[in-house]
Amino acid sequence: MRHIRLIAATGTAVAALALTACDNGTGTEDEGAARPKATVAAAETNVSKSPESSTPAKDTTGTGTDSGATEASPVSRTDAPSSKPAASAGRKGQSTGRSVVLCNGTNTSVTAQLLSRPLNHMLLTVKNTGGKTCDLPYYPVLRFDEMQWVPQADEGTQPQAVVSLAPGESGYAGVLLSAADGSGSGGMTAHKLTVGFQGMTPNSDGGPSATPALPAKGVYYDSTLKVTYWQKDLGAISGW
Numbered sequence: 001m002r003h004i005r006l007i008a009a010t011g012t013a014v015a016a017l018a019l020t021a022c023d024n025g026t027g028t029e030d031e032g033a034a035r036p037k038a039t040v041a042a043a044e045t046n047v048s049k050s051p052e053s054s055t056p057a058k059d060t061t062g063t064g065t066d067s068g069a070t071e072a073s074p075v076s077r078t079d080a081p082s083s084k085p086a087a088s089a090g091r092k093g094q095s096t097g098r099s100v101v102l103c104n105g106t107n108t109s110v111t112a113q114l115l116s117r118p119l120n121h122m123l124l125t126v127k128n129t130g131g132k133t134c135d136l137p138y139y140p141v142l143r144f145d146e147m148q149w150v151p152q153a154d155e156g157t158q159p160q161a162v163v164s165l166a167p168g169e170s171g172y173a174g175v176l177l178s179a180a181d182g183s184g185s186g187g188m189t190a191h192k193l194t195v196g197f198q199g200m201t202p203n204s205d206g207g208p209s210a211t212p213a214l215p216a217k218g219v220y221y222d223s224t225l226k227v228t229y230w231q232k233d234l235g236a237i238s239g240w
Contacts, residue, residue, distance in 0.1 A: 103134035103165060103205030104197040112175075112193055112212040114219065118240070122175040122219065124195065125211070126230070128165040134173045136163040136230045137206070141196030144221055151175075157228035157237060162200075164232075172229040172239040177221045184222030191218045 101107070107130030115121040128134050137155040163171045178184050193214050197206035228237050 063222045093114060100200060101130070101132045101134045102197065102199060102206045103136040104170070105195075105210040106130075106208050107132075107134055108165075108210065110195050110210035110212045112195075112214060112219075114215060119180050120177045121179055121240075124173040124227075125170055126165070126172075126210075127142060127170045128167050130168055133164055133166045134239075135200070136165060136197075137200055137231045138198040138202060139227050140173050141198065141209075142175065142225070143194040143196070144190030144219070144225075145192050147190070147223060151225045151227055153227050153229055154240070157231070157240065159229055159231060159236070164229045169232075172234045172237065174240045176224065176226050176240075178217060179222065181225040184224040187220060187222035189218040189220050190214070193219070 016155055103126060107128065108126045109129050110127075111125045113123045113125070124140055126136060142151050156172075165171050178187060191214060192211065194209050194211055196209045198204055199206040228240055231237050
């Protein structure tokens with residue numbers, strides 16, 4: 001009988017051991033399963049106390065990036081490009097210089113004077129009557145009465161720089177009206193002259209034209225009609 005009770009007790013102990021082993025396998029009653037929770041809690045405590053955690057705590061994006069990601073600050077990279085347009089604008093402003101004001105019928109007075117010498121020549125004088133310096137590029141565009149063609153300029157009279165007139169200063173251009181030997185064709189007498197002004201590119205519009213008075217008897221011209229470029233010095237075309 002004692003032998004039977006010993007066997008039964010032994011079997012009960014084995015069964016209890018087996019049940020304990022089974023519970024350990026599922027982790028439902030295994031005390032070791034609680035250790036990772038304690039480890040995570042301890043790790044979280046350590047992270048909250050560590051200096052490296054101060055950077056994510058200041059992150060307002062809510063992304064939870066680490067300190068290595070926040071060290072490369074995007075603000076410092078964007079500051080440099082944003083300053084370039086302002087600098088380039090300043091350089092551009094310095095390089096443009098003064099704004100160009102063109103001489104035309106609104107800020108000048110224009111006179112047309114027939115010359116006795118050279119024969120069949122006329123002198124155009126443009127005086128700056130405005131308050132700013134004006135530029136007088138290229139040559140005058142002449143039109144007598146309702147003339148349908150534009151007299152060409154003598155390229156040999158082109159100055160080295162654009163004529164610039166300060167207030168009160170004058171510029172000049174010579175006009176060959178007709179051939180002295182009578183070789184020209186289509187000669188006629190005009191009673192009205194329109195002087196056109198060019199812009200800073202050839203044949204561009206420089207602004208309102210001028211209509212200087214002509215002699216009462218009119219001005220005779222023919223197909224040889226041509227002009228000089230505008231000049232700052234009258235002496236440059238005195239022998240033209």
